[in-house]
Amino acid sequence: MMLNLKICYLSFFFLFFLSFFLFFFGLNLMMMEESIFIEWNMFSIQNxxxxxxxxxxxxxLIFLSCVLFISSMVVMYSEEYMSGDKNINRFILLVLMFVFSMGMLIVSPNLISILLGWDGLGLVSYCLVIYYQNTKSFNAGMLTALSNRVGDVAILISIAWMLNFGSWNYIFYMDYMNNYSDMWLISGLIVLAGMTKSAQIPFSAWLPAAMAAPTPVSSLVHSSTLVTAGVYLVIRFSPIVSGSIFWYFLFYISVLTMFMSGLGANYEFDLKKIIALSTLSQLGVMMSVLSLGYPLLSFFHLLTHAMFKALLFLCAGCIIHNIKDWQDIRYLGCVGLMLPLTSSCFNIANLALCGMPFLAGFYSKDLILEMLSMNFLNILIFILYFISTGLTVCYSFRLIFYSMMGDLNMSSFFFFNNNESKMNWPMIFLSFMAIMVGSILSWLIFSKVEMICLPFHLKLLTLFVCLIGAWMGLEINQLKISVMMSALEKKFIFSFMGSMWFMPFLSTQSLINIYLNLGSYYMKSMDHGWSEYIGSQGFNMSLMSLAKKVQEFQNNTIKIYFMTFFLWILMVFIVVLNM
Incomplete structure (x- = not known):
């Protein structure tokens, strides 16, 4: 036990102080307008x-400091949350491997080392998703791993195609690749890889399924590591991808992802899955504003979202921990009185997610919607974007009303305890960041003044949509849910919207019915069929038949030997006569 605590404390202090060092180091490079490029020749064989x-x-460096800060909070939180686990030492080491893989991806300008970090994220995320070792976790882990393998294959093909340049350091070839017509393949493959890792349509089913992992892991995954790796990769490759047909394709797909996840979250009753679908919605926001041609704005929203989403998951984990691992929000209620500190942090994170003025989410989301209003977009995309924003506020307020207000609906007595300081301090730190980080980063990243000129009604449209969404969340909460669901469960349209547009079924059933059945048929007809008959088994049967003939010849009666002897004498006599 002491060894476990020692590893937790060492990991926390190392990650915490390293994050602050990297943040100020990144600020220094930003002020100096410099970059540091390090090459280490590991070994040479001839040329x-x-x-x-x-x-x-x-x-x-700023993104890496954000990842390390959230990781330090998660490690400190995990010490109390996972205290009943006998293998907490292994859990902390898996989290550290996860962070190391993300760091490898962040600081790599080379596709080979990016692949190392990318595959490291996929492998360690599989180990963390199946951590509780039950059937649901195994299925979720397999869905996560197989979905992400599509992006891995895309990066492998990009590595092979980069051989046309003689180097995998893509950072040197940005301008050339942008003007080289044959390089459209790399931009398409990078967009595909980003879509799989960031769970855009049609790869969205694995994100809610990955909630089978422990809650501290979910906090880390959904804020700054696994799901944001795809966004960060596309941001890095944005000079290559911008202006291509894949840019426009990514924009439409990301807007549909926003809309789909916002609808699905309003039909969901699992606390962690609601927050997971909100992550999917915000990933759609990042991808859409990136494909509009604003990579810095997308990166800004990536950082602000990381802080309040990590806080949201940690607060949800504290609530789940206190109600003995229940996650259905219909059994909650009156949590605001039972857990005042956790509820305060939870509400701060939820309001930051909604874009409450002067919280972290406001500075990025309001700017994104204003830049969207200044672009030349068709009316359908414009309406879908603002409806998706309203749905975000709707499911956030629905979650607040279900969990914080009313009566406690648990079926038996539960003891609520808000005195675990090791779980409270990370939430307090992240609450401070969820309030302040938007204002701080907006001054740092957007140092040049840009004018946003909008008419009065468009300027107020964002606030109006948020207020309408909050009112809808209240009205949905006040409906008698059991009556409403029993009346609507037979309707195809409500089933369609509440199940992520049937994507979980398509991602699993189609995999079973098409690929696994096809593989079974191929195995029976080829591996166990013709290849066996023509190959090893056929050769074995021929040898066995020949061996049987020889055995019969050797084990037969003396008549065979006399007949053989006389035939031999006859052949010798014929040969002598011919001489």
Whole structure:
């Protein structure tokens, strides 16, 4: 036990102080407008050099400091949350491997080392999703791993195609690749990889399924590591992808992802899955504003979202921990009185997610919607974007009303305890960041003044949509849910909207019915069929038949030997006569 505590404390202090060091180091590079490029020649064989390259610029260092800060909070939180686990030492080491893989991806300008971090994220995330070792976790882990393998294959093909340049350091070839017509393939593959990792349609089913992991892991995954790796990769490759047909394709897909996840979250009753679907909605926001041509704005929303989403998951984990691992929000209620500190932090995170003025989410989301209003977009996309924003506020307020207000609906007595300081301090730190980080980063990242000129009604449209969404969340909460669901459960349209547009079924049933059945048929007809008959089994049967003939010849009666002897004498006599 002491060894486990020692590893927790060492990990926390190392990650915490390293995050602050990297943040101020990144600020220094931002002020100096410099980047540091490090090449380490690992070994050389004749004219072949294997070089490890690292890129330290303000973007990579600030994002890495954000990842390390959230990781330190998660490690400190996990010490209390996972205290009943006998293998907490292994859990902390898996989290550290996860953070190391993300760091490898962030600071790599080389597709090979990006693949190392990318595959490391996929492998360690599989180990963390199946951590509780039950059937649901195994299925969720397999769905997560197989969905992300599509992006891994896309990066592998990009590595092969980059051989046309003679180097995998893509950072040197940005301008050339943008003007080289044959390089459209790389931009398409990078967009595909980003879509799989960031769970855009049609790869969205694995994100809510990954909630089978422990809650501290969910906090880390959904804020700054696994799901944001795809957004960060596309931000890095944005000079190549911008202006291509894949850019417009990504924009429409991301807007549909926002709309789909916002609808699904309003039909969901699992506390962690509601927050997971809100992550999916915000990933759609990041991808859409990135494909509009604003990578810095997307990166800004990525950082602000990481802080309040990590806080949201930690507060949800504290609530789940107190109600003995129940996650259905219909059994909650009156949590605001039972857990005042947790509820305060939870409400701060929810309001930041909604874009409450002067919280972290406001500075990025309001700016995104205003930049969207200044662009030349068709009316359908414009309406879908603002409806998706209203749905975000709707499910956030629905969650607040279900959990914080009313009477406690648990079926038996539960003891609520808000005195675990090791779980409270991370929430307090992240609450401070969820309030302040938007204002701080807006001054740092957008140092140049840009004018946003909008008419009065468009300027107030964002606030109006948020208020309408909050009112709808209240009205949905006040309806008698059991009566409403029994009346609507037979309707196809409500089933369609509440199940992520049937994507979980398509991602699993189609996998079973098409690929696994096809593989079974191929195995029976080829591996156990013709290849066996023509190959090893056929050769074995021929040898066995020949061996049987020889055995019969050897085990037969003396008549065979006399007949053989006389035939031999006859052949010798014929040969002598011919001589």
């Amino acid at each position: 072949l050099s294997v070089v490890m390259t690292l890129l330290f610029d303000w973007m990579s």
